Amino acid sequence: MAATQPERSRDRDRTQGEILEVATREFAEHGYSGARVDEIAERTRTTKRMLYYYFGSKEGLFVAVLEQAYAAIRAAEQTVDVDHLDPVAAIRALAELTFDHHEAHPDFIRLVSIENIHRGEHMAESLAAINAPAVERIERILRAGREAGVFRADVDAVDLHMLISSYCVFRVANRHTWQALFDRDLLAADRRDGYRTMLGDVVVAYLTG
Amino acid sequence: MAATQPERSRDRDRTQGEILEVATREFAEHGYSGARVDEIAERTRTTKRMLYYYFGSKEGLFVAVLEQAYAAIRAAEQTVDVDHLDPVAAIRALAELTFDHHEAHPDFIRLVSIENIHRGEHMAESLAAINAPAVERIERILRAGREAGVFRADVDAVDLHMLISSYCVFRVANRHTWQALFDRDLLAADRRDGYRTMLGDVVVAYLTG
DNA sequence: GCCATAATGTACGAACTAGTACGTTACATA
DNA sequence: TATGTAACGTACTAGTTCGTACATTATGGC
Numbered sequence A, B: 001m002a003a004t005q006p007e008r009s010r011d012r013d014r015t016q017g018e019i020l021e022v023a024t025r026e027f028a029e030h031g032y033s034g035a036r037v038d039e040i041a042e043r044t045r046t047t048k049r050m051l052y053y054y055f056g057s058k059e060g061l062f063v064a065v066l067e068q069a070y071a072a073i074r075a076a077e078q079t080v081d082v083d084h085l086d087p088v089a090a091i092r093a094l095a096e097l098t099f100d101h102h103e104a105h106p107d108f109i110r111l112v113s114i115e116n117i118h119r120g121e122h123m124a125e126s127l128a129a130i131n132a133p134a135v136e137r138i139e140r141i142l143r144a145g146r147e148a149g150v151f152r153a154d155v156d157a158v159d160l161h162m163l164i165s166s167y168c169v170f171r172v173a174n175r176h177t178w179q180a181l182f183d184r185d186l187l188a189a190d191r192r193d194g195y196r197t198m199l200g201d202v203v204v205a206y207l208t209g
Numbered sequence C: 001g002c003c004a005t006a007a008t009g010t011a012c013g014a015a016c017t018a019g020t021a022c023g024t025t026a027c028a029t030a
Numbered sequence D: 001t002a003t004g005t006a007a008c009g010t011a012c013t014a015g016t017t018c019g020t021a022c023a024t025t026a027t028g029g030c
Helices: A010-034 A039-042 A048-055 A058-077 A086-106 A108-118 A126-147 A157-173 A176-184 A189-208 B012-034 B037-042 B048-055 B059-078 B087-104 B106-117 B126-147 B157-173 B174-184 B187-209
Strands: none
Touching: A010 A039, A010 A048, A010 A058, A010 A108, A010 B012, A039 A048, A039 A058, A039 B087, A039 B126, A048 B059, A058 A126, A058 B059, A058 B106, A086 A157, A086 A189, A086 B037, A086 B059, A086 B157, A108 A157, A108 B106, A126 A157, A126 B087, A126 B174, A157 A176, A157 A189, A157 B157, A176 B087, A176 B106, A176 B126, A176 B157, A189 B048, A189 B087, B012 B037, B012 B048, B012 B059, B037 B048, B037 B059, B048 B059, B048 B087, B048 B187, B059 B087, B087 B126, B087 B157, B087 B187, B126 B157, B126 B174, B157 B174, B174 B187
16 A cells, blocks of 8 residues: 555645646636636645646646646547437436536636637647547437437538537636626526526437528 | 818827727737737837827826727618518528628727626626617517518527627637637638528527527 | 917836746755 | 755846826927
8 A cells, every 4th residue: 555655745646636726726716817827836735836847837837737738628528328318318418417417527628719719829739639539428319319210311420529529618608708698607506407408409409400 | 071170299089099909909819918019009109108198108198098999880780771671681681690790890890898807897888879779670570570570579689699709709709719710710701601691590590499 | 469278298206027046955876 | 863855935137117207399279
């Protein structure tokens, strides 16, 4: 058991992890330009020196934050199995799981929005591989639905993924302007079930229509 | 005719308009924190002094930029009439017009994303009134569709507006991360018609399903 | 033509901010 | 226990950035 090693005052992994954790919050909170390196260092048990020691620059730190955020979110997604369901139930379950997943990780969505403002220039190559399984899973369900004759045949997996993502992301990402414009809180607890069902209805109606 | 007045060296409207125009681009380009007041002033025929004279602060300028952007986009929308069409054709036309509209105004969508990163704290009260007609128009179409017995009865106008907006906004706003993750350009010209039709299909299938 | 004032330009400063030079200490290994 | 190196801390700087004090000029009304 290495679990209860004597605590070290110098621990590469712990220091890096702590910096990443604090940096994730700071970037999600204030955007890339708005985030302050000094502030991140301040909230860590280590110093700014170490931040540059491990990540090289503010930009390098942001790249690491993004990479870790995508990895974490996809890892959590893969624990769910929907393949044993019939196609209609499977795609509805997948859509609704995506819905819950996005609601549970608003910081991740903020990071993605921020990265898009910066034209995706911090996206690491490795992220494509991490995200491929999400599309493959949809592909399997679509194929099953086509073979069963219940889904229309001209739907692409990536595009369906976009339909689902757009709904889930918008609700979280554009919550504040929507509230100001239409006086409606998209994340109100008492509307959540309704929005989740609506998404399932939309996806199923489109595929079976 | 006041059209060809002798050009004035001191023109309140022209100066304000020029500052707003340049500021809109700068904020959309770099985000709120990333935008530089000096850079905005530099690209204007006037100076930073005037920017503060008319808008008070960087924040005041951003509020003005947002307000003008929303006003412009809604004004353009209202020139289109879809009320004379039958409900199914009307809602499809509306969705597809929204689609084209968003594609044509990426800077506006960037500003909205940026404002959401900042939790909507710059949204002026007046914006709600400006945006109300968009929902009212959907409301009319929904009512006609219900009365004709072709639409399901439990759909709310604001929520349908969200469904349409989410699809249109995501395509533009999340273009860069999507490209990096799935190697697909959501704004590629040869896919535009397909995406537009897909949105119409989704909305109509949901409402009539 | 004169004047009140709206509009404008110049020059500057105080605070901030990313990044670094330089020195120190814990730890693994022999 | 000696030592090389990875991990760490302090103090600083060069450049930036929002904002303003102060001076000036154009313009419309009388």
